[in-house]
Amino acid sequence: MNALVLKEYMKFELDQMPVPEIGPNDVLVRVKACGICGSDVHGMDGRTGRRIPPIVMGHEASGEITLVGADVKNLKEGDRVTFDSTVYCGKCFHCVRGELNLCDDRQVLGVSPPEYRRHGAFAEFVSVPSHIIYKLPDNFKFEHAAMIEAVSIAVHAVRITPIQFGDTGICYGAGMIGLLTVQAMRNAGCSTVIAIDVDDAKLALAKELGATHTINSKTTDPLPIIQALTNGRGADVGIECVGITDCVQGLIKCLRKGGAATLVGNLSQSIDFPLQAVVTRQIRVQGSCASSGEYPVCIDLMAKGIIKVEPLISAVAPLVDGPAWFDRLYRHEPNLMKVILVP
Numbered sequence: 001m002n003a004l005v006l007k008e009y010m011k012f013e014l015d016q017m018p019v020p021e022i023g024p025n026d027v028l029v030r031v032k033a034c035g036i037c038g039s040d041v042h043g044m045d046g047r048t049g050r051r052i053p054p055i056v057m058g059h060e061a062s063g064e065i066t067l068v069g070a071d072v073k074n075l076k077e078g079d080r081v082t083f084d085s086t087v088y089c090g091k092c093f094h095c096v097r098g099e100l101n102l103c104d105d106r107q108v109l110g111v112s113p114p115e116y117r118r119h120g121a122f123a124e125f126v127s128v129p130s131h132i133i134y135k136l137p138d139n140f141k142f143e144h145a146a147m148i149e150a151v152s153i154a155v156h157a158v159r160i161t162p163i164q165f166g167d168t169g170i171c172y173g174a175g176m177i178g179l180l181t182v183q184a185m186r187n188a189g190c191s192t193v194i195a196i197d198v199d200d201a202k203l204a205l206a207k208e209l210g211a212t213h214t215i216n217s218k219t220t221d222p223l224p225i226i227q228a229l230t231n232g233r234g235a236d237v238g239i240e241c242v243g244i245t246d247c248v249q250g251l252i253k254c255l256r257k258g259g260a261a262t263l264v265g266n267l268s269q270s271i272d273f274p275l276q277a278v279v280t281r282q283i284r285v286q287g288s289c290a291s292s293g294e295y296p297v298c299i300d301l302m303a304k305g306i307i308k309v310e311p312l313i314s315a316v317a318p319l320v321d322g323p324a325w326f327d328r329l330y331r332h333e334p335n336l337m338k339v340i341l342v343p
Contacts, residue, residue, distance in 0.1 A: 001017055002014055003119075004056065004122035004322045006057060008054075010044060012326060019124075020126060022069050023069055023127075024071040025130050026072070026127050027065050027067065027128055028066050028125055029061075029064065029065055029083070029126050029128055030064050030065075030125055031123060031343045032063040032142035033063070033143045033145065034341050034343070035058075035149075035339070036338070036341065042267075043111075044057075045330070050112070050113045051111065051112060052112045052113065052117070053112075055110065055111070055120075056120050057120050058109070058110045058122035058341075059111070059121065060085065060150060061121035061126065061149075062142045062148075063080075063081065065077055065079045065133075066125070072130045080142075081136060082136060082148050083132050085108055086106055087106070087108070087118065087132060088103035088105070088132070089103055089106075092104040102289065109121065109126070109128070110122070122341060134299065137303055143313060143340050144310070150176055150177060150309075151184075151298040151302060152291035152294045153180070153264065154177055154181040154183070158181065158239070159294065160286060162260050162284070163185065164236070167189065167191070167192075167235075167236040168190065168191070168192040168226075168235045169192065169194070169235060169236065170194045170195075170196060171185060171193060171211070171241060172196045172251045173247060174197035174205070174211075174214075175197075175242070176312060178197070180307065181239050182209055182210050183209050183306070183307045184301075186210040187307070190237070191212075192213065193212055195207070195214045195215070196214075196222050196250070200216055201334075205311060213225070217250060223254055230256065233256040234254055234256035236255075236256060237255075237259060238252075239262045239288075240262070241265045242265040243268055245268070245271040247265065248261075248263065248271055249272070252278060253274070255281075257281045258283075259281075259283055261284070262287075264288045312338050313337070316342060318343075
């Protein structure tokens, strides 16, 4: 089969690989669409230590089942499916508690840290454990289904944020996850959602997708605007989708006393954290990692048009063009959002 392989850091090749074997509880999926994730782009130069070559990346994917393991009972050949990026065991302390994203034996498709290597979906076929497979509605586009993983990250972050109906919420960062988070926050009950970014084009898209207000923090201090919108108190909740000091500090500064901050972005391994402001104003800070069983909800939200992904898809391209698209994303080409590769 054809596969896009990271042969060495910053070097991709379209290569021939054997079709993956499957175990009794696995299925073989013919990949129809696979999105390039920001974590793939960050990992291609080795900075994260989680994409050690050679590796077939790709974990935001959809396709059709072509082969079913002997012990798989609820799936069949021809099923249109997507799958979780996280391979969880289902048996450990965290899995039993429903914290699938915190599984002690967690692996991620298309990732190869020192402790394991699991090839992903930038290939014609991928082997996937059946327990992380989800069926798609018949009219659900494969390109849209390749966005479900990203949607699940936003929906999970919103689900664990203590939003009450009518709350004022901030989404700090209007990149891919931020734009999905804006939509999820509105659906969860925030009557006011303020998107903050340094890119006017992204902010315009945030407004189109449901943000009630937008602020360019490069040119405008968000705090006076947010105080004016909240009778001087500050926002009730906020979700940070970048992962740098300026954004985390900016979000916490704009929350009311007793407010809640959920941190999704992890661009930096460590930041300068405003401890005194958090303690003295009793701000609740929550980390959010990947997703934890939200795929069915995400499929429903997308099928109903409550969360829209079409405006976020910049290009759908053949797998052979993958190296060029990775390069464009790595160079932060303006107005380039999600690129989906088709084997």
